[in-house]
Amino acid sequence: MVLEHALITIRAGTAADFEAALMRARPIIAAAQGFLSLELHRGVESPDQYLLLVEWETLDDHVVGFRESEAFAEWRTLIGPHFAVPPVVDHFVPVDGLY
């Protein structure tokens, strides 16, 4: 399993729209090869910041399979308009015994 970790800062005042857009976009990413799960969390100290955590079977399922697909363009068309800046995305792998 590989965890996609994205810190997303949205434009002020668009929280409800962003959350609704992500709800609509979820089936698009959920249909991708290797998708396992998705969670969205909202910042306590910074309510315009969101943490998106997506579990993938492999790194390539995200960075090749999904990102290079037409589905990714649809996903970004839905949620991208709410971004204040480009999201900061990286990947992590669970540490054995601490997951």
Next chain:
Amino acid sequence: MVLEHALITIRAGTAADFEAALMRARPIIAAAQGFLSLELHRGVESPDQYLLLVEWETLDDHVVGFRESEAFAEWRTLIGPHFAVPPVVDHFVPVDGLY
């Protein structure tokens, strides 16, 4: 539920020691009031970076109950020596319907 989100950069070459220290420290945080779960993930792009995710019942269970306890000092004594810089810690709450 409140998610503690900590990005930890360790000193180069201390990964095995850091992971072992966190394994030893886990029962200390797990015994805290309001602790729900803990996960540790290691960076793919940056292997000296770790993502620590701790679920708490409330924000105060972490920032007051645990951080102001003697247990926190023990926890930090175990894992702190491996930090390259102070961890970046913030909190998130799950978004309804996307968790």
